[in-house]
Amino acid sequence: MRATQWMGKNHIEVNEVPDPQILNDRDAIVKISSTAICGSDLHLYDGFIPTMRKGDIVGHEFMGEVVELGKGVGNLKVGDRVVVPFPISCGNCVACQKGLFSVCENSNPNARIAEKVMGHAPCGIFGYSHMMGGYPGGQAEYARVPFADVGPLKVDDDLTDEQVLFLTDVFxxxxxxxxxxxxxxxxxxxxxxxxxxxxxxxxxxxxxxxxxxxxxxxxxxxxxxxxxxxxxxxxxxxxxxxxxxxxxxxxxxxxxxxxxxxxxxxxxxxxxxxxxxxxxxxxxxxxxxxxxxxxxxxxxxxxxxxxxxxxxxxxxxxxxxxxxxxxxxxxxxGQAHVQRYLKPLYERIRNGDIDPSFVVSHTLPLEQAPQAYRMFRDKEDSSNKVVLKP
Incomplete structure (x- = not known):
């Protein structure tokens, strides 16, 4: 598949990489229909977030279609259209049970790295350094979604991607x-x-x-x-x-x-x-x-x-x-406890209280990610929010 990779400070490339695989019974594979560049992605781009490695797949705002499921995921089916929260959360630990999904105790396999900097580790995050779990991100054609029985929210087909994509993070x-x-x-x-x-x-x-x-x-x-x-x-x-x-x-x-x-x-x-x-x-x-x-x-x-x-x-x-x-x-x-807000904010969109698509300034193919990052960082062409289409 094609994916956006961090290759060093101010250096993003779109390259061919191996397709993601189911690794756990609670995993899903999502074929990505839309993904976005977040302002916090610029901290990676500018080299301010430690523990990035050359070749890491970036991106934590993405949505798409479920194409494969682990046998432990009972709330979704192949073909479902979903938005995926950027915090990776187990749903079972003390923090998750209190609704503090972004400090999940079980989703960051590299907790020891984060503990050296922060005292305790936050959750794993898609595409956001090895300190945050080293998970491949969603600026790609496909993504593996751990704990898919907890995170992704199924969305209706009558809403556009741009109306629901930002439930993943910024909204x-x-x-x-x-x-x-x-x-x-x-x-x-x-x-x-x-x-x-x-x-x-x-x-x-x-x-x-x-x-x-x-x-x-x-x-x-x-x-x-x-x-x-x-x-x-x-x-x-x-x-x-x-x-x-x-x-x-x-x-x-x-x-x-x-x-x-x-x-x-x-x-x-x-x-x-x-x-x-x-x-x-x-x-x-x-x-x-x-x-x-x-x-x-x-x-x-x-x-x-x-x-x-x-x-x-x-x-x-x-x-x-x-x-x-x-x-x-x-x-x-705190990092947003996205899973806590997903359903209430989705209902706000369905009820017409807000149309989040107003933030979109540019829609570009995934292949133009390197140019999109530069444009977004340098505030060129009134770039407010850039959506990438794989």
Whole structure:
């Protein structure tokens, strides 16, 4: 089959690789109809996620048709059309039983690697380094799906791929970012990062009852998408001081909640602080550029909530712990527990509450993955969300 392979920093190729095989009774093989490039895939592309190996198949947002099943999978049948959550979760461990699917205790065969960095290991993730299990990803013609009796959700044929594909990651991730905030009617929520996850966080905050949602970014086309998703206000952080602007918009109180949808490669208009973090990151004295998170913590009201769904990988410098502790802030975070949200969000789509396809900017053949990665990273041609078709 053809698959997208990580060949080194800023180097993606589409090559012929062996077809996946059933290895466990709970496996399925899915013939992929659509797959997408996620913002967190750029952390792999830019070389910031450790334990990648040359030739690894990438991609964790994919869907398609079940073509083969292990004998232990009783909830699916060959021919079913499914979306596949990016966290690989057993469904049986203590974490999964509590709905904490992204910290499944049984799906990461390389837990010892992750434990060295994080203390404890999260779940396995498709196409996202050997620290996260070393599983081949879904930017390919076929994928092996472990624990297929727990993860994949069967979807109806009358919905397009683009309407349901983002249930695999970015829609539940944005929704969880908003859900973490315990939004009450009248709340003001600020969202850092207006990429696809941020756009879904905006839409989700509005669905959950926020009165105002403020989106923060520097690209006009992304801020326009945020407004389409329901943002009542947008801030270009290259034009305004974000902290001052948020104070003015909230009569000096600060937003009730802040959602960080940016993660480890944040940009900052200040040359000095941006250069500081980039230099420390380049020399591996720091693994993150935490401008957005610092700002979110300083901006939110006393007693407010900071929700972090942007991806971080290790250690950051100049973390404002004094503000966090002294102002009684609550921090809630995590990779999305996608399986928890799949069915409720699928019903939102079926009921017409949201059409997730609004985020798609480009649809390209799988063979153009190398060009698509470059375009997406460099924000060329207003690339908001790229869907690849095998």
């Amino acid at each position: 539940p991730t944005g929704y969880m970012g908003a859900d973490n905030c315990d939004i009450s009617p009248g709340d003001v929520v600020a969202v850092w990062g207006a990429g696809a996850v941020g756009q879904f966080a905006v839409a989700s905050a509005k669905m959950l009852g926020a009165e105002r949602v403020i989106a923060i970014d520097r690209f006009d086309y992304r801020l326009d998408k945020a407004k389409e998703a329901g943002a009542t206000d947008v801030l270009d952080y290259e034009d305004v001081d974000v902290l001052d602007a948020l104070q003015e918009l909230t009569a000096g109180r600060g937003p009730d909640a802040a959602i960080d949808c940016v993660g480890m490669e944040a940009h900052h208009p200040s040359t000095a602080i941006n250069a500081y973090d980039r230099a420390k990151q380049a020399t591996m004295l720091e693994t993150e550029r935490p401008h957005a998170l610092r700002e979110a913590i300083l901006a939110v009201k006393n007693g407010g909530t900071v929700s972090i769904v942007g991806v971080y990988g290790g250690l950051m410098d100049k973390f404002p712990i004094g503000s966090l502790m002294n102002r009684s802030l609550t921090v809630r975070t």
